[in-house]
Amino acid sequence: MRYIEYKDEGVFKSGHFACAGCIESLSIRIIVNAVGTDAVAVVPPSCGAIICGGYPNSSLSIPTFHTTLEAAAASASGVKRSLVARGKPDTTVLCLAGDGGTYDIGFQALSSAVERNEDILYICFDNEGYMNTGGQKSSSTPLQAVTGSTPAGKLTPKKNIVEILAAHNIPYVATASAGHAEDFVRKVEKAKNIRGTKVLIVLIPCLAGWGVADNAGIKVTRLAVDSGVFPLYEVEDGVKYTLNHTKKSMPVNEYLSQQKRYKHLSEQDIAEIQSGIDKEWARLEKRTQASVD
Amino acid sequence: MAGDSTPMLLSGNHAVAWGVRLARPHVIPVYPITPQTPILEKITEFHSAGEITAEVIAPESEHSAMSACITASLTGSRVFTATSSQGLLLMHELLHYAAGARAPIVMVNVNRTVASPWAFWPDQTDSLSQRDTGWVQLYTESPQESIDTVIQAFRIAEEIGMPVMVNHDAFYVSHAMESVEVPSQACVNDFLPEYSIPNMLDPDRGQSFGAPVDQATYNRVRREMGEALNNAFTACDSAHSAWMELTGRNYGVIEEYRTDGAELVLVTLGSMAGTAREAVDALREQGHSVGLVKVRLFRPFPNDQVIEALKGIANVIVLDRNYSPGLGGILHQEIKAALYGLQDGPKVHGLLAGVGGVNVTPAKIQELVLRYADNDPVVASIWVE
Numbered sequence: 001m002r003y004i005e006y007k008d009e010g011v012f013k014s015g016h017f018a019c020a021g022c023i024e025s026l027s028i029r030i031i032v033n034a035v036g037t038d039a040v041a042v043v044p045p046s047c048g049a050i051i052c053g054g055y056p057n058s059s060l061s062i063p064t065f066h067t068t069l070e071a072a073a074a075s076a077s078g079v080k081r082s083l084v085a086r087g088k089p090d091t092t093v094l095c096l097a098g099d100g101g102t103y104d105i106g107f108q109a110l111s112s113a114v115e116r117n118e119d120i121l122y123i124c125f126d127n128e129g130y131m132n133t134g135g136q137k138s139s140s141t142p143l144q145a146v147t148g149s150t151p152a153g154k155l156t157p158k159k160n161i162v163e164i165l166a167a168h169n170i171p172y173v174a175t176a177s178a179g180h181a182e183d184f185v186r187k188v189e190k191a192k193n194i195r196g197t198k199v200l201i202v203l204i205p206c207l208a209g210w211g212v213a214d215n216a217g218i219k220v221t222r223l224a225v226d227s228g229v230f231p232l233y234e235v236e237d238g239v240k241y242t243l244n245h246t247k248k249s250m251p252v253n254e255y256l257s258q259q260k261r262y263k264h265l266s267e268q269d270i271a272e273i274q275s276g277i278d279k280e281w282a283r284l285e286k287r288t289q290a291s292v293d
Numbered sequence: 294m295a296g297d298s299t300p301m302l303l304s305g306n307h308a309v310a311w312g313v314r315l316a317r318p319h320v321i322p323v324y325p326i327t328p329q330t331p332i333l334e335k336i337t338e339f340h341s342a343g344e345i346t347a348e349v350i351a352p353e354s355e356h357s358a359m360s361a362c363i364t365a366s367l368t369g370s371r372v373f374t375a376t377s378s379q380g381l382l383l384m385h386e387l388l389h390y391a392a393g394a395r396a397p398i399v400m401v402n403v404n405r406t407v408a409s410p411w412a413f414w415p416d417q418t419d420s421l422s423q424r425d426t427g428w429v430q431l432y433t434e435s436p437q438e439s440i441d442t443v444i445q446a447f448r449i450a451e452e453i454g455m456p457v458m459v460n461h462d463a464f465y466v467s468h469a470m471e472s473v474e475v476p477s478q479a480c481v482n483d484f485l486p487e488y489s490i491p492n493m494l495d496p497d498r499g500q501s502f503g504a505p506v507d508q509a510t511y512n513r514v515r516r517e518m519g520e521a522l523n524n525a526f527t528a529c530d531s532a533h534s535a536w537m538e539l540t541g542r543n544y545g546v547i548e549e550y551r552t553d554g555a556e557l558v559l560v561t562l563g564s565m566a567g568t569a570r571e572a573v574d575a576l577r578e579q580g581h582s583v584g585l586v587k588v589r590l591f592r593p594f595p596n597d598q599v600i601e602a603l604k605g606i607a608n609v610i611v612l613d614r615n616y617s618p619g620l621g622g623i624l625h626q627e628i629k630a631a632l633y634g635l636q637d638g639p640k641v642h643g644l645l646a647g648v649g650g651v652n653v654t655p656a657k658i659q660e661l662v663l664r665y666a667d668n669d670p671v672v673a674s675i676w677v678e
Contacts, residue, residue, distance in 0.1 A: 040494050042364065054505040063494040065367065066503035068386060071360035074352055078322065078361030079494060081348035082368035085319035091496060109360070112353035 006185050008033045016059035018051045023178045023217035024125050024204045025051055028096065030181060031123055031200075032060060034188035039092040040065070040079050044072040044106060046098030047132045047204075048125055062094075070105040072097045073113035076120040084119075092192055095122040099140035100130045102201075103159050110199075114168040117196040121188075124199065127206040128158065135209040142229075143276065144269055146261045147209070153264060157276060162201060162235065169238035171196035175230060177203050179222035183232060183244050203230045211260020223255040228281045233288070241287040248281050298474040298540065305466035308436035308473050309375065309401050309459075310335030312443030314345050315481040316399075319370035319488065322350035322361035327413055328463045329377040329403045347373075355380035359387035359398075366396035367502060369492030371447065374398065377463070378405035378419045385423065388456075392427025392518060394503060397450035397457070397490065400428075401443060404563065404614075405463040406649055414650020415462040417562060417615040421591070421623040427518055429457040429525045430592040432563040435466060436473045441542055444476070445532040448485050452531070453524040462614075463650070465564040480539050484532075522593050529590055546595040549602050551577060552584030557666050558603060558639075559658070560586045560628055561612040565647060569612065572658035583662060588624065596631040603632060608666055609639040612658070613674060614647040621645065621674030643674035651678050 011032040018025035024047055032039070041064040043049045049066055053059045067075040072095045080093040097106060102124040113120065129147050130136040136149040139159040146153050165173040172194050176184040184202075191198035205212050205220040212220050224230035228248035235241050252274045256262040265273075303311065309332050313321070321340075323333045339345040350361050355376050366372045376384060381402050391398055402420050406412040420430060429449060433439045439461050446457040461467060493502055506514065529546050537543045548566070551573050552558055559569045566587035576583040586602050588595070603609055609632075613622025620626060625643030632638045642665045647653040661677055 038496050040368075040496065049505075052501070052504070054507075055501070055510060058501040058504065060501070061499050062496055063499055064501040064504070065364055065494055066501070066505075067360060067364070068390060071357060071387070074322075074357030074360035075364045077350055077352070077357075078320065078364035078366075079368050081322075081350055081361070082320050082365035082370040082372075082492075085348045085365075086369050086492065108353055109357045112357060116350070116352070 006030065006033065006181060009037060011037060011061050013059045013061065016051045017053060019207060021207055021214040021217055022204070023221065024048065027125065027178045027202050027204060030178060030184050031094070031188050032062065034185050035092050035094060035121070035192055037062060038090065039094055041094045041096055042067055042072055042076040042079060043096045044101040045069045045132070046101055046125065047127065048096045048098060050132060052096070069101050071109055072101055072106050073110040073118070073120065073122060076122070077113050077116070077118040080119050093120045095120060097122065097124055098132065099124055099126045099128060100138045103140045103161055104138050111168065114165060114170050114197045117171070119195055120197055121191050122197065122199045124201045125204045126201050127204040127209060129206070129209055131206040131209040135206070143273060144262065144265060146264065165199055166235040166238045170199060172198040172234070172236055174234040175201045175203070175232050177221045177225055177230065177232065179218045179225060180232060180245065187234065212258060216258060220255070220258050223258060226250050227252045227255040228277045229255050231281065231284055233284060239291065241284065241291045243284060243288045252277055297477040297480065300472050301475050302470050303436050303473040304331060304468050304470045305436040305439045305461050306331035306403070306468065307335050308440040309443050310339065311475050312440040313373050314339050315476065315478060316373070316444055316447045316485055317371065318347050318373040320350065320365035320372050321347045321374065322352060322358040322365065323374050324352060324355045324358045324376065324380060326355070326377045326380040328405060328467045329375050329380070331467070332375040332401060355383045356387060359384040359391065362398045363387060363391045363394055363396045364494070366398050367394060367493045369490065371488040372398045373400070375401040377403040378407055381419045381423060382407060385426070388423055388426035388428060391456045393514070395454045395518065395521065397454055399443065399446045399450050400456065400458050402458055402460045403463050403467045404460050412649065413463065415465050415564065415614065416649055417460065418617070420458060420460045421615045422617070424592055424623070427455065427522060428592060429455055429522065431457065431459050431590055432588065433459060433461045433466065434564045434566045434587065436469070436471050437542070438544070439466060440473055440475065441536060441540070441544065444481055444485060445536055448532045449525060449528040451488065451490060452528040453521050454490070455521050455525070460563065462564040474540070476540060484535055484539055525590065525593050526595070544589060546590035547598045547602060548587040548589060550585040550587070552586065552602060554582055555584030555606060556582040557608040557610065557662060558584045558586055558606050559610050559612060559662070560588065560624065562588050562591065562624055563614070565612050565614055565653065568653060568655055569658055571655040572662065575655060576659055576662060581662070594627055594631065599628065599631045600635060603639055604635060606639045608642065610642045610644060610662060610665055612644055612646045616645055616648045625674045640670045642668070642670045644677045645674050646677050
């Protein structure tokens with residue numbers, strides 16, 4: 001085992017409210033320390049809002065504004081423009097949102113912020129559902145996953161938000177995972193130094209919502225990457241694709257079988273999911289190749 | 294001289310844009326909607342000419358516009374926005390949020406009917422239905438009053454640390470043109486100091502804002518918010534007298550017109566006051582002792598001033614260009630509540646006049662006064678078109 005050194009300026013404190021074993025806290029720690037102390041966070045209702053803490057405590061030493069569920073990108077735009085107007089254009093403005101606040105109710109505000117190319121760093125902690133309200137489906141919930149509102153499994157696939165954001169010609173959008181911490185830190189640092197809108201989609205296995213063992217968060221997120229369910233890649237200016245983890249090295253069932261939300265799957269269901277992943281992987285490889293050519 | 298001003302032929306909306314320009318805001322998030330749009334367009338015209346240096350944000354909705362207003366305000370900027378009708382309703386969630394966050398935003402709302410059905414006429418149900426959100430609400434009746442009130446609104450908002458909504462009626466005020474005395478920049482600079490509220494989200498402070506609280510904290514925060522809102526009475530008085538000194542134009546939280554010796558007083562909001570004033574003059578000429586009270590400040594509601602103005606009056610007729618289904622005219626209910634328990638208080642008649650933008654002429658108001666003066670009032674508001 002290799003111990004990974006990463007910068008820790010103590011921006012994220014212990015004593016936070018994450019569920020024991022949840023890797024969202026580790027992900028927040030990676031992000032806020034890579035960004036540093038000259039930053040403001042905007043947090044809509046989400047697991048992240050709970051982890052950041054209730055008054056009078058806060059697990060973040062940077063100022064944090066708790067906004068409404070649908071407004072994270074708009075609220076962040078207000079902070080950034082105000083800082084620009086008041087002569088502090090270099091402060092990083094971070095959004096720490098969930099997938100409900102990004103793929104669903106916050107999407108309109110996000111799309112507009114990207115269209116305006118607001119200089120914000122938007123992080124989506126993607127646990128593939130409304131896990132903070134007890135686990136209901138969002139448009140990020142994958143095909144066949146069981147949630148509180150899809151008890152027989154979801155009938156439609158996960159929304160491809162990276163592709164939608166790329167279609168905005170966003171300066172930078174990438175996927176990241178705490179299971180690949182060096183890649184994650186590099187992406188946050190890279191995004192921080194790009195002017196304009198940057199979005200990182202960070203996969204967070206929800207231990208309770210996905211039915212994953214308390215100590216298996218990192219394992220499951222690594223399986224998601226290795227099986228190609230959650231490819232690690234970057235898109236710059238909507239056209240330049242880079243696959244950061246170039247091997248898809250195992251069948252999807254290795255990943256699915258770790259989770260209770262997929263316990264009901266038949267072999268045919270698994271084959272259908274595998275086929276979807278293979279197609280998406282082939283598409284990404286083509287895009288990556290086209291970017292090199 | 295600070296008191297210098299330039300007369301310009303302006304619509305109510307362009308008068309607002311001039312007021313905003315003179316107030317020197319730092320951030321203006323704004324979304325178009327009829328009949329507010331001329332405010333937005335005049336502001337962006339000033340902006341592109343370098344006459345307004347604010348950061349202008351043009352987001353995809355009023356919801357995002359108000360979201361950006363709140364955080365820009367808390368980040369140490371003077372902030373303005375404008376909307377109308379459906380736009381104000383879309384902001385509803387954020388109106389509560391802005392007041393709770395104590396963000397001294399100034400917003401102009403152009404009073405327009407709310408759908409369904411779709412319509413574009415003057416009607417104050419849009420803003421009156423936001424009366425519980427914690428915003429200061431002011432109503433104006435002319436382009437001159439709108440420019441003056443917008444400038445005053447920034448001072449009031451920043452003094453009490455609460456958001457202020459200035460309302461003027463669709464078309465009657467928003468698009469009607471009149472000669473407006475536009476104050477000089479020096480005059481406005483004298484009246485409205487540099488923005489001095491600190492950046493609450495400064496990394497050096499490192500404090501969170503709006504995090505979940507326990508019951509007792511929530512209770513305390515709401516009480517403090519109510520106290521701050523009530524400071525609007527003294528802030529308005531101080532703004533009005535400073536403005537009077539600089540410009541000679543006098544405003545109060547209510548305006549009394551020919552109420553001395555009146556036996557019947559009309560009470561209304563916004564542009565209806567101009568029409569009612571003409572009706573009062575005509576009725577006075579005919580020998581009827583009639584006066585007018587215009588409610589300029591609607592939130593916080595000026596109970597003391599209303600009682601003072603209406604005590605000893607035999608009859609009060611409230612004209613409401615708004616409608617709360619299942620209740621009636623909103624101003625009617627507020628006036629009755631203010632006068633409740635007053636010894637020998639006036640008989641209060643509530644008339645739903647001009648709802649949906651239906652035209653109400655001075656002659657119509659004269660007719661209503663003569664028809665209802667001798668009637669016993671009923672509890673419910675009465676449709677009179």
